[in-house]
Every structure is written in structure tokens, then in C-alpha cells.
Amino acid sequence: MTEAARRKPGTPCWVSLMAHDLDATREFYGALFGWRFQPGPQQLGPYLRGLLDGEEVAGIGQHPGDRGLPTAWTPYLASDDADESAESIRCSGGTVAVGPLDAADAGRMVICSDPTGAVFGVWQAASHLGTAVAGRHGTPVWNELLTQETEAVGKFYKTVFGYELEPLASADADVDADVVTLRLDDRPVASLHGVGTALPRDRGAHWMTWFEVADADDAARRVAELGGRVVEPPRDGPRGRHATVADPEGAVFTVVRSAGDR
Structure with a gap:
């Protein structure tokens, strides 16, 4: 696409x-x-x-x-x-x-x-509009801000970019999650995730990019074979089966096989 x-x-x-x-x-x-x-x-x-x-x-x-x-x-x-x-x-x-x-x-x-x-x-x-392909192995599919809490920072992004903020309803989560979806023209474009004290002290608040892959388990294994590491092993979630990994220099990202691809 x-x-x-x-x-x-x-x-x-x-x-x-x-x-x-x-x-x-x-x-x-x-x-x-x-x-x-x-x-x-x-x-x-x-x-x-x-x-x-x-x-x-x-x-x-x-x-x-x-x-x-x-x-x-x-x-x-x-x-x-x-x-x-x-x-x-x-x-x-x-x-x-x-x-x-x-x-x-x-x-x-x-x-x-x-x-x-x-x-x-x-x-x-100008001449470069950005990512030109989506929905394939190796393409960015989502961006999520991992932060301590979402209320204050959500106001910042709403002020600067005009997002509509949609908190995750408690009925939609297995636990009481602090998750806010950023929407434009009623379309979800990114999310904020408040993780409290689980926020890594060595990284602080940071954006996480999710890349589409054909197979999350295979991609995680491949990361390790290529000299990177698996930060969180493959697991199933609302967006599909995914794993958090890091490249050989430590840059962290998520690989996901979207639920809609199954």
C-alpha cells in the first residue's frame, strides 16, 4: 500500500x-x-x-x-x-x-x-513526503510514547498538534491501564502509555516505534542472530503478536505481526 x-x-x-x-x-x-x-x-x-x-x-x-x-x-x-x-x-x-x-x-x-x-x-x-509504503514486513506500523503518566503530556500533544485524546476504557483492558490513543479526524495515529515506575530509569520517557513483520517469533530470533537482543520475548496483545528488541547499539523497537494479518 x-x-x-x-x-x-x-x-x-x-x-x-x-x-x-x-x-x-x-x-x-x-x-x-x-x-x-x-x-x-x-x-x-x-x-x-x-x-x-x-x-x-x-x-x-x-x-x-x-x-x-x-x-x-x-x-x-x-x-x-x-x-x-x-x-x-x-x-x-x-x-x-x-x-x-x-x-x-x-x-x-x-x-x-x-x-x-x-x-x-x-x-x-517538500519533495520528501515520508514513509511511502505500509503493511509489509519491515515497515513502521505504529508509534507509542512510553511515559510515567499520560494526563499532563497528553495536554502537550493536544495543544501542539490538535489531537483528540481517547483514554482506554477500563472494560477494554485486563488491568487498570493508563493508555490514551491520539486521534486525527477520528482516526487513531499513535498512543501514549503511562507505565509509572516501570519506566526504565536509564531511558526515561521515550517513543517506541513498532515495525510490521511476517512472524514476530522469527523476527525476534533473527535480531539475536544478527547481534541484537530480545528485551521482551514474543507475546500476544491487542495489536497482534509482538516482541520488544534492541539492535546491536541498543536502540529499542518493537516487531509485530498485526492481528489483522492472521
Whole structure:
């Protein structure tokens, strides 16, 4: 399925990883997801775009060690005006770390964090609209913010991007879960998950990218074979069978076989 249209502001439109060893990271994700690579904009240093059958999926860049950015997958949220979004982020208690700046003719970008410290990007598209394929092995399928609690940070994202906030009804959960779905035009686009003291102290609040795979168990095994590690083993959940894994540099992500694919 192609995703060629310009996204509504607030829609996750791209995911990007900043890695220390670009060559080794390219080999890992190429073997895991079947991506091939081509050069992308170099404003923050060497950068590659991962492709499936020539369609852009995600980006991997060389980690700029002097900017304080984590080695982590970062979602980018669409914007019609990156400068205006950056100002709204600042005024709402967030922090702008990089930009706004032009990424050649591809678009205009910002890297920032919400009031809890979770890093995300803002993307004002020009020639590059973002991820161009979905629903296949190796494509991003969901983004979830793991944070201590959702009430305050939910107000931040609603103010900046205009999301409708839909708390998870207690009847829909096996336990009393603090989960809020972010919706645009009555369509779910991302979620917030308050995990309280279970939030990793070494990572703090962070966005988690979920990638579609043909088989979650096989993908988790493959991660370990390629030098990564399994953080949480495969298990079934509302979104399908999934596992939390980390690449060889420690960047954490989730692999999922969506429930609708069974």
C-alpha cells in the first residue's frame, strides 16, 4: 500500500535512527527487514534512506555525538509549518534541540522533546513526503510514547498538534491501564502509555516505534542472530503478536505481526 499523499499535521510520517556505526547498522536492518539503502540529506551528517522495492521506509543517520541526541528510533510528526510548530513546542513546555532547518529540497525539520524529555521530530514535507509504503514486513506500523503518566503530556500533544485524546476504557483492558490513543479526524495515529515506575530509569520517557513483520517469533530470533537482543520475548496483545528488541547499539523497537494479518 502506498502512502503518497501529504499527511495531515500531527500524523506520524517518518521514523529515523541515529547510529554510531552507520555501516554495521545498515547491515543489521538490511538483513532483518530486507531494506536497501540510498543516500539522503546530509545536514546532520551521513544519512541513508531504507527502501523496499524502491519505496522509502525509514532513515538511518550518523549519530552527531555533540548534540545530546539518543541512539533511538525517533518518529517524525507532519507539520504544515515547522517554524510555527517549533514555537508552539517551546511555548507548551517542550524543548527544541535541532532546527528548524532545511534538509536540502526534501523538507524542513525540527528535532525536539516533550516536557517529559521524550524526543520526537517534526517534518514539513517538500519533495520528501515520508514513509511511502505500509503493511509489509519491515515497515513502521505504529508509534507509542512510553511515559510515567499520560494526563499532563497528553495536554502537550493536544495543544501542539490538535489531537483528540481517547483514554482506554477500563472494560477494554485486563488491568487498570493508563493508555490514551491520539486521534486525527477520528482516526487513531499513535498512543501514549503511562507505565509509572516501570519506566526504565536509564531511558526515561521515550517513543517506541513498532515495525510490521511476517512472524514476530522469527523476527525476534533473527535480531539475536544478527547481534541484537530480545528485551521482551514474543507475546500476544491487542495489536497482534509482538516482541520488544534492541539492535546491536541498543536502540529499542518493537516487531509485530498485526492481528489483522492472521
